[in-house]
Every structure is written in structure tokens, then in C-alpha cells.
Amino acid sequence: MAIYGKIHATDSTHVIRFIGGPLSVGLIQLTDSTHQCGLSGYILSDTTRLPTELTYMQDQVLSRGDMTLVLTDWTYSGWSDYTDGTYVDGVWGFRNYIPSWINYSVWHMDYDSSQYSLVGYRFRQPITDNVGQYYAPMVTPSPPGHYELRWRYQKTSTVYAHEIRAPFTSRSRGVDSMRDY
């Protein structure tokens, strides 16, 4: 900031004045602080659609055993020694794992266009029952029709994320009709 000119300060009355005259110039230049932005995201390596379609009643409260997901991978575990860059004395086997993040969203399929539209919040949090075991604590959408529950998870921050689509039907309780294809 640069100031040119004269300043006369009178302490007793706490008054500060810029005194300008024919030969003095006042200039104040203010510089804004640097603006910032922050974005975060991930990349999906694959999308898997489950072949089976579950059916629930509209407005049904889902709980354990309804819309579930179990994350398992082929893991070398139980190793007790590390020799020449190789883990030894371990065994290979399937084991549940906890991803770095997991969420799910619900999508409704439009009958005419076959396009999906998001229903509600996009980053719903599942409930974990055990290591790597999750279920969706949701209420089945009220409008009857075909839906997809889309799980998204990323095992670690350095690997690609995955999406699993679990189709389900919200069945009418008889109050309103349900269009079909």
C-alpha cells in the first residue's frame, strides 16, 4: 500500500485527517487476498449391475438383511516374517475389508425414457453390521416403480472406486397404480 501526501493527527480528539492541497496527492491502493478453490472427487473404474431385482412394498422401512453389501477381497494375511521383499508364513484367503469410504444413493427409472433420476440425498451413509458388511437403512420410495440402489465405495485412496447397482421395485400397496413397460 502506498500513501502520498500529508497526515495531520490530533491526539486529544482522536481525529485523523488527510490534508490535501495543490501540491499534495493522496493515494491508497488496496490489494485483495488470493481467492482459493477446493474440489475433490474420485474415478469409478467399473459399474456392476446385479442381475436380481428385489421387491419391497412402498414406504417399507428396510433393515438388516434387505439391501446389503459385503466387501471381500483375496488377501494375503497372517504373515509373520518379511524376507527379501516378500511376506512369508501367511495364507491367502477371502477376507472382509473396511473401505476408506462408502455411500449409496437411490435412483428412479423413468418408464418412457429409461433414464434414471436421483431420489433424495446423493451421499447416504449405510449402517455397518460387521467388518465390511453394510445395509441401507432407508424407507422404500413412496411412488411405486423401478429403482436402483447404487453403492459406491473406494477401498483405499490410491485405487479406483467401484459402483454396484442393485435394482429393486417399490410395489404399490394398492392405493395407487403402477405403470409397467
Add this chain to the structure above:
Amino acid sequence: MFKAIMARNAACNAVIQLVDVGTDYSSAGIYLFDSTDIPLYQPDSSSPVARLAMSSPAFLDATDGTAYSNPITDNTAIRDATVTGFGVYNRDSTFIFGGTVSTSAADMILNPNIIYHDQTAALTSAYYLVP
């Protein structure tokens, strides 16, 4: 320099409202590039990796000098690339702001930032901040 929150919000809103400027029926978008020369890159003359459409309005009003984005639509990559830069373009495809992309210490954190053709890029959050 110190600014009142009211001034920070005003400065922030002035920038993010530029993102919604446009005369066509398109939406604002975030383009991913494999270059950091973002201001020089225009989507119509360069080769972006993917375009992720923003909502309308693209951002919520600023609070405490920070404006968070409304939902951003996922999209697939049109080619293999290592994403190193991004740009936010308004509805007229005019560059508004952009920055670097990396797996850490960048304006956009994308893990991993290597994307292959037809893989989906998804953004979970975005904000613009005036300190």
C-alpha cells in the same frame, strides 16, 4: 489485509455468479484437462478429458466467504489421460476460474488422477473461497 465477512461474501458471490452467466440452454461445466494451461484452454479448441455439468445455479450463496457448489453430474472420460488441470466454464463456455489437479496438494484432489476411456469421473464437493 482484513475484510469483513460481508465483504468476503460479496467478493465470493461476484465470482461464482459469473459461472451462471450464459444465454444458451446449456449448463455451466467443469472440464478436466491433462494440462495446467487452463486459461489458454477452451473446450471448443482444446481436447478436454471430460466435462462434468454443474447445477443451475452452480453454487450456493457464500457464507463466511465460502460458496459451496450444488450437485455436479458425473460423466465419463472421452480418452485416456492423467488429469492435471481443471477449468470452470460458464454457460457460454467462457473460462471463469481453474486450477491444478493431483492426488494431493492441489486445487482439486482426484484419487487416482489417471483416468481411462469410459471411466466415470465424479466430484463429491467443490467450493470457492475468499479469505
